Amino acid sequence: MPAVEQFRAWSPHRWYLLGWVLLGLAPMSVAGLDDPGAARYWAIGVPVAVGLFYAAGRAFPERAVARPDVVTWGLIAGLAAMSYLRDGGATAYIATVPHFWFLAREPRSAIASSGLAALATVLGGVAPQGWSPSLTNGNVAATLLAFLVSVLVGLSAHRYLEQQRERVRHLGAELETAQARLVAAYQRQGAAEERERLAREIHDTLAQGFASIVVLAEAARSGLETDPARSGQQLLSIERTARENLTEARALVGQAPPGGIVPGSVARTLRRTLDRFAEDTGLAVEAELPDVELDQRTRIALLRCTQESLANIRKHAAATTVGVVLTRHPHAVELEITDDGRGFVVGASKGFGLDGMRRRMAELGGELTVTSSVGDGTRVVAIVPAGDDGQEQA
Numbered sequence: 001m002p003a004v005e006q007f008r009a010w011s012p013h014r015w016y017l018l019g020w021v022l023l024g025l026a027p028m029s030v031a032g033l034d035d036p037g038a039a040r041y042w043a044i045g046v047p048v049a050v051g052l053f054y055a056a057g058r059a060f061p062e063r064a065v066a067r068p069d070v071v072t073w074g075l076i077a078g079l080a081a082m083s084y085l086r087d088g089g090a091t092a093y094i095a096t097v098p099h100f101w102f103l104a105r106e107p108r109s110a111i112a113s114s115g116l117a118a119l120a121t122v123l124g125g126v127a128p129q130g131w132s133p134s135l136t137n138g139n140v141a142a143t144l145l146a147f148l149v150s151v152l153v154g155l156s157a158h159r160y161l162e163q164q165r166e167r168v169r170h171l172g173a174e175l176e177t178a179q180a181r182l183v184a185a186y187q188r189q190g191a192a193e194e195r196e197r198l199a200r201e202i203h204d205t206l207a208q209g210f211a212s213i214v215v216l217a218e219a220a221r222s223g224l225e226t227d228p229a230r231s232g233q234q235l236l237s238i239e240r241t242a243r244e245n246l247t248e249a250r251a252l253v254g255q256a257p258p259g260g261i262v263p264g265s266v267a268r269t270l271r272r273t274l275d276r277f278a279e280d281t282g283l284a285v286e287a288e289l290p291d292v293e294l295d296q297r298t299r300i301a302l303l304r305c306t307q308e309s310l311a312n313i314r315k316h317a318a319a320t321t322v323g324v325v326l327t328r329h330p331h332a333v334e335l336e337i338t339d340d341g342r343g344f345v346v347g348a349s350k351g352f353g354l355d356g357m358r359r360r361m362a363e364l365g366g367e368l369t370v371t372s373s374v375g376d377g378t379r380v381v382a383i384v385p386a387g388d389d390g391q392e393q394a
Contacts, residue, residue, distance in 0.1 A: 270302070365384075
């Protein structure tokens with residue numbers, strides 16, 4: 001830091017110390033240059049000794065000389081000596097009196113120490129006159145007036161500082177209360193977000209699985225007499241779906257990897273899901289799924305969107321053909337799911353599934369677009385950002 005900036009950065013106490021030296025100690029020493037004989041050395045040396053004594057207390061705070069009571073008595077003795085050696089002790093007292101307020105622990109001790117200093121200054125000044133000071137003595141009047149003014153100013157400053165401390169304590173208490181409320185709000189928000197996440201996971205996994213089991217069970221029951229082979233295949237699908245639901249349930253309580261999905265290509269995961277869907281529903285599924293390596297979260301999000309879309313097609317679309325296309329762009333992956341079903345009015349849809357898919361995409365910085373109209377089928381497009389490392393595999 002340049003010297004000018006260091007000078008500007010001085011604390012108010014440093015500025016006071018500089019003023020004390022220049023206006024209180026230095027004038028006494030300079031005035032002593034004209035004194036004859038040994039008086040000159042005393043007049044110069046005492047102010048210098050007082051300054052060095054105070055500086056030693058500041059420089060070595062662990063020593064006894066730095067104790068506030070020791071420094072206070074040293075300043076009182078110095079003022080008495082300087083007043084005894086020459087006129088003008090009131091000036092030194094006026095410059096020194098703030099020290100007594102800085103060193104005191106409470107206003108009462110500050111008033112007592114500054115009063116003793118004033119008395120020492122007066123007695124030191126009148127001692128050479130044979131203890132008969134004139135009532136018009138300027139130094140005596142100035143010293144007593146400075147003492148009274150210092151008491152008024154010191155008490156006012158002390159009261160102001162106490163008010164500020166009380167305000168700080170009050171603000172601190174308010175801050176602690178606000179922090180506690182904020183922590184509670186974050187906890188409530190976290191709990192709400194966790195409930196929403198669990199609700200979304202249950203909807204996209206367990207609920208869809210149970211819905212599939214119900215549909216397969218109804219179909220198997222109705223075909224037991226007419227097509228037992230088909231019913232047996234549907235019972236196997238029910239068993240697989242139930243096992244998958246058990247895996248998902250364990251994942252939700254932290255007993256298995258999320259979604260039960262091991263790291264790998266998203267295409268292989270989607271193919272298994274589409275094969276099961278085609279097997280269970282008998283619908284024609286046309287898929288273009290190049291092998292694209294993606295991180296686990298993105299892979300799970302695309303799988304959940306596919307599962308939700310297929311569940312909606314099974315329950316609502318009355319479609320005959322489903323198309324699924326996975327496309328790798330330079331900085332994103334696009335998943336398109338279409339069907340030739342009855343369609344619906346997107347704006348009138350209030351289901352949890354579409355909102356859940358949109359939130360999944362938003363969490364990854366992606367987006368979900370649903371296009372549909374009554375009688376024209378449905379098109380769902382999910383776009384998720386992806387790095388350049390997820391290139392298509394040969």
